[in-house]
Amino acid sequence: MIRIENLIKVYKDVRALDGLNLEVKPGQVYGFLGPNGAGKSTTILSTLGLIFPQEGKIQLFDFEVFADGRFDENQLVEAKKRIGYMPEHATLWDFLTPVQTLDIIADAFGVPKAEREKRIRELLELVNLWDERNRKVGKFSKGMRQRLLLAQALINDPELLILDEPMTGLDPTGIAEFKDIIREQKRAGKTVFFSSHILAHVEEVCDTVGVIVKGRLRVEDSLENIKREFLRKAGYTILIETNVPVDWSSSEWRVTPLGERKYRIVAEEDVREQVHDFVANRGAKILTMQVKEPSLEEIFLKMVE
Numbered sequence: 538m539i540r541i542e543n544l545i546k547v548y549k550d551v552r553a554l555d556g557l558n559l560e561v562k563p564g565q566v567y568g569f570l571g572p573n574g575a576g577k578s579t580t581i582l583s584t585l586g587l588i589f590p591q592e593g594k595i596q597l598f599d600f601e602v603f604a605d606g607r608f609d610e611n612q613l614v615e616a617k618k619r620i621g622y623m624p625e626h627a628t629l630w631d632f633l634t635p636v637q638t639l640d641i642i643a644d645a646f647g648v649p650k651a652e653r654e655k656r657i658r659e660l661l662e663l664v665n666l667w668d669e670r671n672r673k674v675g676k677f678s679k680g681m682r683q684r685l686l687l688a689q690a691l692i693n694d695p696e697l698l699i700l701d702e703p704m705t706g707l708d709p710t711g712i713a714e715f716k717d718i719i720r721e722q723k724r725a726g727k728t729v730f731f732s733s734h735i736l737a738h739v740e741e742v743c744d745t746v747g748v749i750v751k752g753r754l755r756v757e758d759s760l761e762n763i764k765r766e767f768l769r770k771a772g773y774t775i776l777i778e779t780n781v782p783v784d785w786s787s788s789e790w791r792v793t794p795l796g797e798r799k800y801r802i803v804a805e806e807d808v809r810e811q812v813h814d815f816v817a818n819r820g821a822k823i824l825t826m827q828v829k830e831p832s833l834e835e836i837f838l839k840m841v842e
Protein backbone atom coordinates (compact mmCIF):
# COMPACT_ATOMS: atom_id res chain seq x y z
CA MET A 538 0.00 0.00 0.00
CA ILE A 539 2.82 2.34 0.93
CA ARG A 540 6.42 1.56 0.15
CA ILE A 541 9.10 4.10 0.91
CA GLU A 542 12.71 3.53 -0.06
CA ASN A 543 15.72 5.55 1.05
CA LEU A 544 13.75 8.73 1.37
CA ILE A 545 15.73 11.85 2.08
CA LYS A 546 14.27 15.21 3.00
CA VAL A 547 16.43 18.11 4.02
CA TYR A 548 14.87 21.37 5.15
CA LYS A 549 17.41 24.16 4.88
CA ASP A 550 19.73 22.88 7.63
CA VAL A 551 17.70 20.00 9.08
CA ARG A 552 18.00 16.46 7.74
CA ALA A 553 14.43 15.42 8.62
CA LEU A 554 14.45 12.12 6.68
CA ASP A 555 17.77 10.37 6.46
CA GLY A 556 17.24 7.37 4.19
CA LEU A 557 13.85 6.22 5.43
CA ASN A 558 12.56 2.76 4.47
CA LEU A 559 9.07 1.70 5.32
CA GLU A 560 6.39 -0.66 4.08
CA VAL A 561 2.69 -0.74 4.86
CA LYS A 562 0.93 -3.84 3.57
CA PRO A 563 -2.73 -4.13 2.57
CA GLY A 564 -5.09 -4.61 5.51
CA GLN A 565 -2.56 -3.57 8.10
CA VAL A 566 -3.08 -1.13 10.92
CA TYR A 567 0.38 0.37 11.05
CA GLY A 568 1.46 2.54 13.98
CA PHE A 569 4.19 4.99 13.01
CA LEU A 570 5.84 5.79 16.27
CA GLY A 571 8.55 8.30 17.06
CA PRO A 572 9.46 11.13 19.39
CA ASN A 573 8.79 14.77 18.57
CA GLY A 574 10.79 15.91 15.60
CA ALA A 575 11.61 12.37 14.43
CA GLY A 576 10.20 12.99 10.97
CA LYS A 577 6.70 11.51 11.14
CA SER A 578 4.84 14.44 9.65
CA THR A 579 7.58 14.95 7.08
CA THR A 580 7.11 11.33 5.99
CA ILE A 581 3.35 11.71 5.72
CA LEU A 582 3.52 15.03 3.89
CA SER A 583 6.04 13.56 1.43
CA THR A 584 3.86 10.51 0.86
CA LEU A 585 0.97 12.75 -0.10
CA GLY A 586 3.08 14.98 -2.31
CA LEU A 587 2.53 17.96 -0.04
CA ILE A 588 6.25 18.61 0.37
CA PHE A 589 9.15 17.71 -1.86
CA PRO A 590 11.76 15.21 -0.71
CA GLN A 591 15.16 15.26 -2.43
CA GLU A 592 15.84 11.56 -2.94
CA GLY A 593 14.32 8.12 -2.68
CA LYS A 594 11.19 6.38 -3.89
CA ILE A 595 7.56 6.44 -2.82
CA GLN A 596 5.09 3.89 -4.07
CA LEU A 597 1.36 4.09 -3.29
CA PHE A 598 -0.72 1.05 -4.30
CA ASP A 599 0.89 0.14 -7.63
CA PHE A 600 1.79 3.70 -8.52
CA GLU A 601 5.32 4.95 -8.32
CA VAL A 602 4.46 8.47 -7.25
CA PHE A 603 7.96 9.71 -6.44
CA ALA A 604 11.27 8.70 -7.99
CA ASP A 605 14.37 10.38 -9.40
CA GLY A 606 13.74 13.49 -7.34
CA ARG A 607 10.28 14.24 -8.68
CA PHE A 608 6.62 13.42 -8.27
CA ASP A 609 4.58 11.91 -11.06
CA GLU A 610 1.58 14.20 -10.72
CA ASN A 611 -0.79 11.96 -12.69
CA GLN A 612 0.03 8.90 -10.61
CA LEU A 613 -0.20 10.95 -7.44
CA VAL A 614 -3.67 12.21 -8.30
CA GLU A 615 -4.86 8.67 -9.07
CA ALA A 616 -3.40 7.35 -5.80
CA LYS A 617 -4.88 10.15 -3.72
CA LYS A 618 -8.40 9.36 -4.91
CA ARG A 619 -8.07 6.18 -2.88
CA ILE A 620 -6.57 7.79 0.23
CA GLY A 621 -8.16 9.53 3.21
CA TYR A 622 -5.93 11.92 5.14
CA MET A 623 -6.22 13.55 8.53
CA PRO A 624 -3.55 16.22 9.04
CA GLU A 625 -1.77 16.86 12.31
CA HIS A 626 -3.08 20.40 12.72
CA ALA A 627 -6.44 20.24 11.03
CA THR A 628 -9.02 22.93 11.54
CA LEU A 629 -12.78 22.74 11.49
CA TRP A 630 -15.32 25.47 10.87
CA ASP A 631 -16.61 26.17 14.37
CA PHE A 632 -19.83 27.78 13.19
CA LEU A 633 -20.95 24.73 11.19
CA THR A 634 -22.58 21.52 12.36
CA PRO A 635 -21.12 18.08 11.56
CA VAL A 636 -23.72 17.58 8.83
CA GLN A 637 -22.89 20.92 7.20
CA THR A 638 -19.16 20.24 7.52
CA LEU A 639 -19.37 16.86 5.84
CA ASP A 640 -21.68 18.22 3.17
CA ILE A 641 -19.03 20.73 2.11
CA ILE A 642 -16.33 18.07 2.12
CA ALA A 643 -18.55 15.65 0.19
CA ASP A 644 -19.15 18.37 -2.37
CA ALA A 645 -15.43 19.02 -2.69
CA PHE A 646 -14.84 15.31 -3.25
CA GLY A 647 -17.60 15.09 -5.82
CA VAL A 648 -19.86 12.73 -3.88
CA PRO A 649 -23.11 12.81 -5.90
CA LYS A 650 -25.95 14.77 -4.24
CA ALA A 651 -28.21 11.71 -4.22
CA GLU A 652 -25.76 9.68 -2.17
CA ARG A 653 -24.63 12.43 0.11
CA GLU A 654 -27.27 12.28 2.81
CA LYS A 655 -26.90 8.55 3.26
CA ARG A 656 -23.11 8.73 3.24
CA ILE A 657 -23.03 11.52 5.84
CA ARG A 658 -25.37 9.61 8.11
CA GLU A 659 -23.25 6.45 7.83
CA LEU A 660 -20.10 8.36 8.66
CA LEU A 661 -21.57 10.23 11.60
CA GLU A 662 -22.91 6.98 13.00
CA LEU A 663 -19.53 5.36 12.52
CA VAL A 664 -17.72 8.05 14.50
CA ASN A 665 -20.49 8.27 17.10
CA LEU A 666 -21.52 11.81 16.26
CA TRP A 667 -24.98 11.19 14.85
CA ASP A 668 -26.70 12.45 18.01
CA GLU A 669 -24.62 15.63 17.82
CA ARG A 670 -25.21 16.14 14.11
CA ASN A 671 -26.95 19.49 14.49
CA ARG A 672 -24.73 21.02 17.17
CA LYS A 673 -22.15 23.63 16.27
CA VAL A 674 -18.65 22.19 16.04
CA GLY A 675 -17.29 25.13 18.07
CA LYS A 676 -18.84 23.55 21.16
CA PHE A 677 -17.22 20.16 20.56
CA SER A 678 -14.66 18.47 22.81
CA LYS A 679 -11.25 17.54 21.41
CA GLY A 680 -12.35 13.92 21.06
CA MET A 681 -15.46 14.88 19.12
CA ARG A 682 -13.44 17.14 16.84
CA GLN A 683 -10.94 14.37 16.12
CA ARG A 684 -13.77 11.97 15.30
CA LEU A 685 -15.31 14.50 12.93
CA LEU A 686 -11.93 14.97 11.24
CA LEU A 687 -11.76 11.22 10.80
CA ALA A 688 -15.23 11.23 9.24
CA GLN A 689 -13.94 13.91 6.87
CA ALA A 690 -10.99 11.72 5.93
CA LEU A 691 -13.40 8.88 5.17
CA ILE A 692 -15.70 10.86 2.89
CA ASN A 693 -14.36 9.31 -0.32
CA ASP A 694 -14.53 5.78 1.13
CA PRO A 695 -10.73 5.43 0.88
CA GLU A 696 -8.87 2.14 0.85
CA LEU A 697 -5.98 3.68 2.72
CA LEU A 698 -6.25 6.02 5.69
CA ILE A 699 -3.30 8.18 6.66
CA LEU A 700 -3.71 9.88 10.02
CA ASP A 701 -1.13 12.21 11.57
CA GLU A 702 -1.29 12.03 15.38
CA PRO A 703 -5.03 11.36 15.47
CA MET A 704 -5.09 10.50 19.18
CA THR A 705 -2.86 13.23 20.56
CA GLY A 706 -4.66 15.26 23.17
CA LEU A 707 -7.42 12.72 23.73
CA ASP A 708 -8.21 11.35 27.19
CA PRO A 709 -8.19 7.57 27.78
CA THR A 710 -11.87 7.27 26.85
CA GLY A 711 -11.30 9.26 23.69
CA ILE A 712 -8.36 7.05 22.80
CA ALA A 713 -10.36 3.87 23.39
CA GLU A 714 -13.19 5.19 21.20
CA PHE A 715 -10.78 6.15 18.46
CA LYS A 716 -9.13 2.73 18.55
CA ASP A 717 -12.54 1.10 18.22
CA ILE A 718 -13.22 3.09 15.08
CA ILE A 719 -9.84 2.11 13.67
CA ARG A 720 -10.56 -1.57 14.38
CA GLU A 721 -13.83 -1.16 12.54
CA GLN A 722 -11.94 0.23 9.54
CA LYS A 723 -9.68 -2.80 9.58
CA ARG A 724 -12.70 -5.11 9.68
CA ALA A 725 -14.06 -3.24 6.68
CA GLY A 726 -10.86 -4.16 4.85
CA LYS A 727 -9.12 -0.80 5.01
CA THR A 728 -5.46 -0.14 5.58
CA VAL A 729 -4.62 2.37 8.27
CA PHE A 730 -1.33 4.20 8.73
CA PHE A 731 -1.19 6.54 11.68
CA SER A 732 1.53 8.37 13.56
CA SER A 733 1.99 9.00 17.24
CA HIS A 734 4.69 9.85 19.74
CA ILE A 735 2.89 7.89 22.45
CA LEU A 736 3.32 4.15 22.68
CA ALA A 737 -0.07 3.57 24.33
CA HIS A 738 -1.75 4.80 21.16
CA VAL A 739 -0.48 1.91 19.09
CA GLU A 740 -1.04 -0.81 21.69
CA GLU A 741 -3.94 -3.20 21.14
CA VAL A 742 -4.83 -1.72 17.78
CA CYS A 743 -1.80 -1.99 15.47
CA ASP A 744 -0.58 -5.20 13.93
CA THR A 745 2.64 -3.55 12.85
CA VAL A 746 4.66 -0.82 14.47
CA GLY A 747 7.45 1.18 12.87
CA VAL A 748 9.66 3.30 15.07
CA ILE A 749 11.29 6.34 13.48
CA VAL A 750 14.13 8.14 15.18
CA LYS A 751 16.02 11.02 13.56
CA GLY A 752 14.59 10.34 10.13
CA ARG A 753 15.39 6.62 10.04
CA LEU A 754 13.25 3.61 10.76
CA ARG A 755 14.72 1.75 13.73
CA VAL A 756 12.37 -1.25 13.75
CA GLU A 757 9.34 -2.43 11.86
CA ASP A 758 7.57 -5.41 13.37
CA SER A 759 4.62 -6.48 15.51
CA LEU A 760 4.62 -5.02 19.00
CA GLU A 761 4.95 -8.54 20.44
CA ASN A 762 8.06 -9.23 18.39
CA ILE A 763 9.58 -5.89 19.26
CA LYS A 764 8.98 -6.59 22.92
CA ARG A 765 10.31 -10.14 22.68
CA GLU A 766 13.40 -9.02 20.83
CA PHE A 767 14.04 -6.32 23.38
CA LEU A 768 13.62 -8.76 26.27
CA ARG A 769 15.98 -11.18 24.55
CA LYS A 770 18.62 -8.47 24.38
CA ALA A 771 17.95 -6.83 27.72
CA GLY A 772 17.08 -10.06 29.53
CA TYR A 773 14.23 -10.93 31.82
CA THR A 774 15.12 -10.12 35.40
CA ILE A 775 13.79 -11.89 38.49
CA LEU A 776 14.71 -10.99 42.05
CA ILE A 777 14.20 -13.70 44.66
CA GLU A 778 14.82 -14.39 48.29
CA THR A 779 15.06 -18.01 49.49
CA ASN A 780 14.85 -19.55 52.96
CA VAL A 781 18.29 -21.19 52.64
CA PRO A 782 21.23 -20.50 50.31
CA VAL A 783 20.92 -22.13 46.88
CA ASP A 784 23.72 -23.43 44.65
CA TRP A 785 22.99 -22.09 41.16
CA SER A 786 26.05 -23.49 39.39
CA SER A 787 24.04 -26.02 37.39
CA SER A 788 21.46 -23.47 36.20
CA GLU A 789 21.56 -22.00 32.71
CA TRP A 790 20.74 -18.46 33.87
CA ARG A 791 22.93 -15.57 34.83
CA VAL A 792 22.60 -15.46 38.62
CA THR A 793 24.11 -12.77 40.80
CA PRO A 794 23.95 -13.01 44.57
CA LEU A 795 22.60 -9.79 46.08
CA GLY A 796 22.86 -10.91 49.71
CA GLU A 797 23.10 -14.17 51.61
CA ARG A 798 19.83 -15.62 50.27
CA LYS A 799 18.94 -13.00 47.72
CA TYR A 800 19.62 -13.43 44.04
CA ARG A 801 19.17 -11.67 40.75
CA ILE A 802 18.40 -14.04 37.88
CA VAL A 803 18.60 -12.86 34.29
CA ALA A 804 17.20 -15.09 31.57
CA GLU A 805 16.13 -14.66 27.98
CA GLU A 806 12.46 -15.16 28.77
CA ASP A 807 9.98 -15.58 31.58
CA VAL A 808 11.47 -18.43 33.66
CA ARG A 809 9.54 -17.93 36.89
CA GLU A 810 8.19 -21.50 36.92
CA GLN A 811 11.56 -23.02 36.12
CA VAL A 812 13.13 -20.99 38.94
CA HIS A 813 10.46 -22.28 41.32
CA ASP A 814 11.20 -25.89 40.28
CA PHE A 815 14.95 -25.37 40.43
CA VAL A 816 14.76 -24.05 43.99
CA ALA A 817 12.26 -26.73 45.10
CA ASN A 818 14.45 -29.50 43.64
CA ARG A 819 17.25 -28.31 45.90
CA GLY A 820 15.07 -28.51 48.97
CA ALA A 821 14.71 -24.77 49.33
CA LYS A 822 11.75 -22.41 49.24
CA ILE A 823 11.21 -19.03 47.65
CA LEU A 824 10.14 -16.42 50.18
CA THR A 825 9.73 -13.49 47.79
CA MET A 826 9.85 -13.14 44.05
CA GLN A 827 9.83 -9.98 42.03
CA VAL A 828 9.85 -9.66 38.27
CA LYS A 829 11.48 -6.71 36.65
CA GLU A 830 9.93 -6.74 33.21
CA PRO A 831 10.52 -3.49 31.40
CA SER A 832 7.32 -1.71 30.52
CA LEU A 833 6.61 -0.96 26.89
CA GLU A 834 7.25 2.65 27.71
CA GLU A 835 10.77 1.77 28.90
CA ILE A 836 11.38 -0.26 25.76
CA PHE A 837 10.27 2.64 23.63
CA LEU A 838 12.42 5.11 25.51
CA LYS A 839 15.44 2.80 25.20
CA MET A 840 14.91 2.54 21.44
CA VAL A 841 14.57 6.27 21.08
CA GLU A 842 17.61 7.06 23.24
Ligand SMILES: Nc1ncnc2c1ncn2[C@@H]1O[C@H](COP(=O)(O)OP(=O)(O)OP(=O)(O)O)[C@@H](O)[C@H]1O
Pocket residue numbers: 548549551552553571572573574575576577578579580625734
Ligand atom coordinates in the same frame (compact mmCIF):
# COMPACT_ATOMS: atom_id res chain seq x y z
N1 LIG B 1 8.98 23.43 7.32
C1 LIG B 1 10.07 23.11 8.00
N2 LIG B 1 11.19 23.84 7.93
C2 LIG B 1 12.31 23.52 8.60
N3 LIG B 1 12.41 22.43 9.41
C3 LIG B 1 11.32 21.66 9.54
C4 LIG B 1 10.10 21.94 8.85
N4 LIG B 1 9.20 20.98 9.18
C5 LIG B 1 9.82 20.15 10.02
N5 LIG B 1 11.09 20.53 10.24
C6 LIG B 1 12.08 19.83 11.08
O1 LIG B 1 12.22 18.51 10.59
C7 LIG B 1 12.31 17.59 11.67
C8 LIG B 1 11.17 16.57 11.57
O2 LIG B 1 9.93 17.24 11.80
P1 LIG B 1 8.53 16.54 11.72
O3 LIG B 1 7.49 17.58 11.86
O4 LIG B 1 8.47 15.67 10.53
O5 LIG B 1 8.58 15.62 13.02
P2 LIG B 1 7.41 14.80 13.74
O6 LIG B 1 7.96 13.44 13.96
O7 LIG B 1 6.15 14.91 12.99
O8 LIG B 1 7.31 15.53 15.15
P3 LIG B 1 6.02 15.83 16.09
O9 LIG B 1 5.85 14.61 16.94
O10 LIG B 1 6.48 16.99 16.91
O11 LIG B 1 4.86 16.12 15.23
C9 LIG B 1 12.30 18.41 12.92
O12 LIG B 1 13.63 18.63 13.30
C10 LIG B 1 11.64 19.70 12.50
O13 LIG B 1 12.08 20.77 13.29
Ligand SMILES: [Mg+2]
Pocket residue numbers: 577578579625701702
Ligand atom coordinates in the same frame (compact mmCIF):
# COMPACT_ATOMS: atom_id res chain seq x y z
MG1 LIG C 1 4.34 15.67 13.41
